[in-house]
Amino acid sequence: MELNIAEYNSRFEAAQQKAFDHCSHQLQEVEAIVDKLIRFQVAIPSWALGTGGTRFGRFSGAGEPANLEQKIGDIGLLHALNRASGAISLHIPWDIPEDGNAIKQLAASHGLVFDAVNSNTFQDQPGQLHSYKFGSLQHVSKTIRKQAIRHNIEVIRQGEAIGSKSLTIWLSDGSCFPGQLNFRHAWQNTFESLQEIYAALPPDWKLFVEYKAFEPNFYSMTVGDWGQSLLYASKLGPQAYTLVDLGHHLPNANIEQIVSLLLMENKLGGFHFNDSKYGDDDLTVGSINPYQLFLIFSELVEGMDERGMDHASDLAWMIDASHNIKDPLEDLLQSVEAIMIAYAQALLVDRPALLQAQQNNDVVQAQEILQTAFRTDVRPIVAEARRRTGGAIHPLDAFRKLKLREQLIAARGKNSVATGL
Numbered sequence: 001m002e003l004n005i006a007e008y009n010s011r012f013e014a015a016q017q018k019a020f021d022h023c024s025h026q027l028q029e030v031e032a033i034v035d036k037l038i039r040f041q042v043a044i045p046s047w048a049l050g051t052g053g054t055r056f057g058r059f060s061g062a063g064e065p066a067n068l069e070q071k072i073g074d075i076g077l078l079h080a081l082n083r084a085s086g087a088i089s090l091h092i093p094w095d096i097p098e099d100g101n102a103i104k105q106l107a108a109s110h111g112l113v114f115d116a117v118n119s120n121t122f123q124d125q126p127g128q129l130h131s132y133k134f135g136s137l138q139h140v141s142k143t144i145r146k147q148a149i150r151h152n153i154e155v156i157r158q159g160e161a162i163g164s165k166s167l168t169i170w171l172s173d174g175s176c177f178p179g180q181l182n183f184r185h186a187w188q189n190t191f192e193s194l195q196e197i198y199a200a201l202p203p204d205w206k207l208f209v210e211y212k213a214f215e216p217n218f219y220s221m222t223v224g225d226w227g228q229s230l231l232y233a234s235k236l237g238p239q240a241y242t243l244v245d246l247g248h249h250l251p252n253a254n255i256e257q258i259v260s261l262l263l264m265e266n267k268l269g270g271f272h273f274n275d276s277k278y279g280d281d282d283l284t285v286g287s288i289n290p291y292q293l294f295l296i297f298s299e300l301v302e303g304m305d306e307r308g309m310d311h312a313s314d315l316a317w318m319i320d321a322s323h324n325i326k327d328p329l330e331d332l333l334q335s336v337e338a339i340m341i342a343y344a345q346a347l348l349v350d351r352p353a354l355l356q357a358q359q360n361n362d363v364v365q366a367q368e369i370l371q372t373a374f375r376t377d378v379r380p381i382v383a384e385a386r387r388r389t390g391g392a393i394h395p396l397d398a399f400r401k402l403k404l405r406e407q408l409i410a411a412r413g414k415n416s417v418a419t420g421l
């Protein structure tokens with residue numbers, strides 16, 4: 001792979017310096033923001049490197065990664081360009097590391113670490129003994145619950161081999177029609193199953209309970225909202241946390257308020273980024289509602305600072321988006337950029353002034369403070385963080401100008417299709 005970022009950057013160095021100097025003169029503590037941006041890393045999930053489908057069809061791109069090694073190569077490429085994609089989140093069994101040590105070393109050679117591992121009991125795998133058609137951890141049959149518990153414990157063991165420190169459980173469990181399920185029995189079965197998985201966690205691991213309002217079940221979801229997730233996490237114990245996926249709410253839910261309260265209770269553990277207009281659309285981060293993304297980041301920064309948490313390491317950050325019509329690598333570059341911009345803008349919010357405005361019930365001033373930060377063009381600051389760590393000043397442009405997809409197609413062939421979704 002031919003990737004000369006220094007040469008690519010040379011054309012933009014002078015303009016970048018000028019734009020960054022302008023920001024430094026206009027804004028407070030820009031160097032501190034650059035340092036935070038340099039440390040901030042977002043995990044890329046192993047299933048996002050191929051074109052995602054809808055239930056109507058899938059239109060594969062060309063030169064997709066055909067195995068885990070090639071997926072790591074793709075994430076390494078992203079990280080080389082933006083220096084902010086330094087982690088991988090594996091979905092098992094779509095991507096099983098055969099040799100944990102070798103995979104760990106390959107990832108390290110690209111400067112990557114493994115973040116949370118994800119289990120899958122929402123579809124049946126070839127050769128699987130019992131079906132999850134009517135649920136997994138909630139199932140009325142203890143035998144089927146046991147099979148799902150064993151899978152989750154197996155995922156923890158695979159995660160240990162590659163250096164992961166957390167397990168994300170997203171359940172499709174629920175019901176499609178009234179009367180199908182006894183809500184209390186489903187909740188209790190799920191809770192007891194989660195207890196068994198929790199008991200198998202290594203002491204330095206976290207368990208993330210992800211919720212979703214609807215789909216694939218359309219009448220009830222057994223972990224349907226943050227209240228249900230928080231109830232599980234609270235009853236399970238201190239290693240269990242709620243995971244917020246932006247697309248998993250009912251329309252118009254106030255996600256920033258949810259985030260604030262979960263942080264207050266020390267029960268926010270992980271975060272999945274995407275954007276949506278209607279449901280769990282899994283669109284590019286920041287493509288539909290960048291102001292909401294900024295407001296969420298503003299609460300994340302405020303809540304984490306209040307608890308003395310490290311923005312870079314105390315929550316598991318991951319992109320959870322995948323769709324049908326963009327080049328997945330270009331899409332991920334856009335998503336990471338949107339995240340870094342929203343984070344930088346959130347760092348710009350004048351917190352003491354905002355608190356003062358709130359104390360004075362000065363509604364107008366409070367809005368002005370937030371929107372002043374949101375309307376600031378922080379792109380030169382984000383680019384500076386990348387430039388200083390060897391990344392491309394303009395990653396998406398570099399991806400196209402350096403013909404990286406063309407190089408991948410040449411290496412892998414046009415018809416190489418990603419495993420997974």
Ligand SMILES: [Mn+2]
Binds near residue numbers: 170210245272
């Ligand atoms: Mn998710």
